[in-house]
Amino acid sequence: MNWARISSTSFDVTIWLYLGAMVLSFAYLAARRDLLWVLARVVTIAGASANLVSIVARGMAADRVPWGNMFEYSTVLAFLVVVGTLVFVEGVARIKTLTGFSLMFSVLTLAVAAMFFPVEPSPLQPALNSYWIKIHVVAAITGSSLFAIGGIATILFLLKDRSERRALAVGRERTPAPIMGGAVEVDAPHDLLPDPEGAGGASAPKRGGVLPSAAALDRVAYRVIAFAFPIWTFAVIAGAIWAQEAWGRYWGWDPKETWSFVTWTIFAGYLHARSTAGWKGRRAAIIAVVGFISLLITYYVVNLWIVGLHSYKNG
Amino acid sequence: MTTSAAPTLRQSVALVWRTLRSMRTALILLLILAAAAVIGSLLPQIPNSPERVGQYLDDHEFWGTFFFRAGFFDVYGSWWFVLITALLFVSLTACLFPRTRAMIRAVRQRPIHARELDGFRHHAEVRVGTGPDEAAVTAARYLRRKRFRVSREGLGVAAEKGVLREIGSLLFHWAFFLLLLGVIVGKGTGFTGRAVVTEGETFVDALPNYAGQIRTGRYFSGGFTGIGFQLLDFEDRYRPNGQAIDFVSRVRFLDRDGRPTDTEEIRVNHPAEAGGLRFFQEGFGWSPVVEVSLQEQRLWSTPIEMARDDAPEGVPATAMPWRGAIKLTAPEPDVMITLELWPDFRAFANFQLTGEPTSMLGQFDPYIRYSVYAGEITDPALSTIDTTGLRRIGGSDLHAAGTSTFDIPGAGELRLSFSELRQYSVFLVSRDVGIPLVLAAAILVLVGLIPSLYVSRRKVWIRAEAAPGGSLVKIGGFALQKKDAFEEEFDRIVRGIGGREAVEAQPEERVGTS
Numbered sequence: 001m002n003w004a005r006i007s008s009t010s011f012d013v014t015i016w017l018y019l020g021a022m023v024l025s026f027a028y029l030a031a032r033r034d035l036l037w038v039l040a041r042v043v044t045i046a047g048a049s050a051n052l053v054s055i056v057a058r059g060m061a062a063d064r065v066p067w068g069n070m071f072e073y074s075t076v077l078a079f080l081v082v083v084g085t086l087v088f089v090e091g092v093a094r095i096k097t098l099t100g101f102s103l104m105f106s107v108l109t110l111a112v113a114a115m116f117f118p119v120e121p122s123p124l125q126p127a128l129n130s131y132w133i134k135i136h137v138v139a140a141i142t143g144s145s146l147f148a149i150g151g152i153a154t155i156l157f158l159l160k161d162r163s164e165r166r167a168l169a170v171g172r173e174r175t176p177a178p179i180m181g182g183a184v185e186v187d188a189p190h191d192l193l194p195d196p197e198g199a200g201g202a203s204a205p206k207r208g209g210v211l212p213s214a215a216a217l218d219r220v221a222y223r224v225i226a227f228a229f230p231i232w233t234f235a236v237i238a239g240a241i242w243a244q245e246a247w248g249r250y251w252g253w254d255p256k257e258t259w260s261f262v263t264w265t266i267f268a269g270y271l272h273a274r275s276t277a278g279w280k281g282r283r284a285a286i287i288a289v290v291g292f293i294s295l296l297i298t299y300y301v302v303n304l305w306i307v308g309l310h311s312y313k314n315g
Numbered sequence: 316m317t318t319s320a321a322p323t324l325r326q327s328v329a330l331v332w333r334t335l336r337s338m339r340t341a342l343i344l345l346l347i348l349a350a351a352a353v354i355g356s357l358l359p360q361i362p363n364s365p366e367r368v369g370q371y372l373d374d375h376e377f378w379g380t381f382f383f384r385a386g387f388f389d390v391y392g393s394w395w396f397v398l399i400t401a402l403l404f405v406s407l408t409a410c411l412f413p414r415t416r417a418m419i420r421a422v423r424q425r426p427i428h429a430r431e432l433d434g435f436r437h438h439a440e441v442r443v444g445t446g447p448d449e450a451a452v453t454a455a456r457y458l459r460r461k462r463f464r465v466s467r468e469g470l471g472v473a474a475e476k477g478v479l480r481e482i483g484s485l486l487f488h489w490a491f492f493l494l495l496l497g498v499i500v501g502k503g504t505g506f507t508g509r510a511v512v513t514e515g516e517t518f519v520d521a522l523p524n525y526a527g528q529i530r531t532g533r534y535f536s537g538g539f540t541g542i543g544f545q546l547l548d549f550e551d552r553y554r555p556n557g558q559a560i561d562f563v564s565r566v567r568f569l570d571r572d573g574r575p576t577d578t579e580e581i582r583v584n585h586p587a588e589a590g591g592l593r594f595f596q597e598g599f600g601w602s603p604v605v606e607v608s609l610q611e612q613r614l615w616s617t618p619i620e621m622a623r624d625d626a627p628e629g630v631p632a633t634a635m636p637w638r639g640a641i642k643l644t645a646p647e648p649d650v651m652i653t654l655e656l657w658p659d660f661r662a663f664a665n666f667q668l669t670g671e672p673t674s675m676l677g678q679f680d681p682y683i684r685y686s687v688y689a690g691e692i693t694d695p696a697l698s699t700i701d702t703t704g705l706r707r708i709g710g711s712d713l714h715a716a717g718t719s720t721f722d723i724p725g726a727g728e729l730r731l732s733f734s735e736l737r738q739y740s741v742f743l744v745s746r747d748v749g750i751p752l753v754l755a756a757a758i759l760v761l762v763g764l765i766p767s768l769y770v771s772r773r774k775v776w777i778r779a780e781a782a783p784g785g786s787l788v789k790i791g792g793f794a795l796q797k798k799d800a801f802e803e804e805f806d807r808i809v810r811g812i813g814g815r816e817a818v819e820a821q822p823e824e825r826v827g828t829s
């Protein structure tokens with residue numbers, strides 16, 4: 001058994017484990033049995049371990065850092081999305097119900113990688129053999145994985161927010177207004193909305209559907225995106241430094257550069273919308289979803305369909 | 316001009332200014348800029364790929380013309396892209412001046428005192444065994460130790476923390492001006508050119524030597540350095556499977572008087588710097604040295620920098636032959652010789668026998684096929700192989716170190732000798748004095764960004780009152796950001812000021828016990 005074989009075997013194992021963990025996570029969403037949650041986590045961690053083995057073995061097989069082409073970026077991205085969700089969403093924000101969706105994202109990422117850009121481990125081409133690109137790629141994938149988690153949380157927020165509004169509207173029709181007035185102001189910033197599940201998820205007395213409250217999703221989305229933004233900024237800067245070394249110009253509006261700038265600008269817009277323009281809730285969320293789409297374009301469309309200096313999908 | 320017009324003008328200026336100052340305008344401009352940049356990535360751009368723009372214009376007559384007029388083929392140089400950027404910077408300026416002034420005032424000012432502490436989002440009361448004066452002093456000292464900015468007036472203390480958020484944010488935003496300055500100065504006064512040099516030959520930084528392959532900035536002074544370099548050798552290395560490992564040019568730099576200064580290697584990702592210019596390894600190719608004489612008279616002896624044919628789909632580029640031309644205007648009529656070079660004869664032979672392309676990764680018995688044309692040469696540039704106005708009068712072939720002769724009717728015997736095959740290297744030469752500014756701006760953007768996102772601003776007020784057995788300390792506070800985290804910090808502050816039992820002495824309890 002050589003390293004390349006270990007890598008590709010554990011790649012397959014990763015897909016199956018993530019798929020199983022995803023099914024278990026959704027089953028937990030539906031049934032809310034703690035046992036299902038525990039099982040889902042065990043399988044998720046097993047999957048992440050297999051993913052890590054696949055990445056490391058790939059590096060050993062190619063005798064270099066294992067992030068030199070689209071296939072490898074995808075493997076690392078899938079890993080970071082799962083680990084990032086476990087650490088930030090389950091760990092820090094204590095939301096248990098998002099992990100199934102992150103696993104779905106990772107399964108899709110790995111499947112697309114296996115279908116559209118499989119490459120055997122091989123050395124880097126000279127243009128990619130620079131330590132700036134190693135730094136640049138690590139930052140870009142880390143930023144991407146966090147933006148992806150933020151994007152997933154934001155999409156769920158939009159879904160949940162709509163159902164909460166509906167429920168609120170129905171509730172208003174049925175019950176007379178409480179003495180203190182409306183008690184809940186629909187247009188109030190989400191921070192001020194009552195949070196039926198708390199930040200903790202399952203411990204809430206009243207269960208409003210399978211997802212955590214819109215406010216909790218909104219909060220975790222913002223935090224993750226605010227964490228990702230400087231990392232992405234750094235990735236763009238490191239990319240520019242590398243472009244200066246490799247091509248003699250730090251910025252040339254090559255499609256990849258353009259799209260990473262667009263993604264950056266949209267998320268800067270999101271942060272502004274949240275912090276100063278007073279666009280809380282849905283409007284800011286839509287900007288974040290547009291940013292997420294832009295990220296996917298930066299990642300897939302530019303590499304596969306738009307030519308540019310960065311088109312090294314074949315390593 | 317009437318007197319009533321002046322206020323309206325001022326009013327409208329004020330309105331524009333107010334609009335630009337609003338965060339919402341900045342946000343919308345930012346999103347418009349993103350949308351404009353997208354156009355540039357979807358359509359081919361003149362500075363990057365003029366051929367593809369031409370192709371597009373041929374293929375889509377109506378939309379092509381429309382896009383062309385609208386500047387969509389040069390988005391990043393178009394007037395509207397510049398306008399959006401300019402508006403964004405005006406908006407940024409309009410935002411930054413008041414914010415900076417407010418920030419300086421806030422830093423100078425001592426924290427403002429509050430009278431009613433019960434109204435704050437967080438509040439608590441604790442009993443301590445010391446008198447109110449001492450309690451206030453102790454509390455102020457405690458907060459100072461926790462790195463709050465503290466002001467004490469008698470029994471009241473006001474403290475705040477986290478101005479770094481605003482300082483960082485301002486630094487971040489101001490840094491964009493530095494970035495803009497660096498880009499404008501660097502690109503405006505600099506240039507980018509392409510130098511094509513054969514092994515053994517020398518290149519000097521002077522306008523004609525770039526052979527038209529140069530783009531200068533708007534404020535370029537025209538001053539070339541006159542320094543140069545000699546390409547000692549070029550090396551391309553491959554793995555057995557044909558994948559490139561590295562491309563290395565060894566050059567000896569020469570000062571403006573032609574005296575050697577130092578020898579350096581220029582590789583992909585490893586540019587060299589000399590005389591304020593940077594040299595990047597960009598490409599390479601083959602340069603056969605072919606001597607041509609007509610009737611024993613030497614007409615040509617310089618290396619010819621050949622261009623490789625485009626590979627069809629599925630054929631490796633390295634399998635393609637190279638083409639070049641020799642143009643002789645001395646004889647009557649003019650003579651042009653077109654050359655087709657196969658650096659590896661085996662690949663040529665294999666192609667003839669089997670039709671299979673073979674990669675040529677180095678030279679092996681290099682082989683040239685040539686055709687001779689006579690007539691009138693319209694374009695003396697060697698980079699074009701245009702045979703219009705010329706008549707093919709024959710051709711032949713020759714191997715390296717070989718000689719071939721050919722009779723031109725009416726002109727005499729043409730003699731070609733292929734003495735050796737060298738390589739040429741292509742360098743990007745650029746001058747950009749703005750790079751240090753741009754780099755500094757990028758660092759400041761990042762340095763400012765981090766506190767502007769993660770530091771939270773929080774304020775704490777304290778009032779001590781005399782109470783039986785010591786004093787009662789009221790504590791109030793709130794955070795502008797990260798409210799959850801402040802809850803814990805506030806508890807810690809309460810405990811820090813009141814000691815262990817502090818948390819138990821919540822206001823509710825006091826209501827019950829007093």
Ligand code: HEM
Pocket residue numbers: 268271272275276335336337338340341345403404406407408409410411414480481484488491767768
């Ligand atoms: C050039 C593009 C710009 C970018 C990339 C940018 C980015 C940012 C970022 C990342 C923040 C921090 C957000 C936060 O604290 O949560 C911020 C804050 C802010 N920006 Fe911008 N900005 C830009 C332009 C502008 C302009 C033109 C204005 C003025 C109209 C402006 C005004 C502000 C203000 C007032 C804040 C305060 C945020 C706070 O501390 O809560 N920005 N900006």
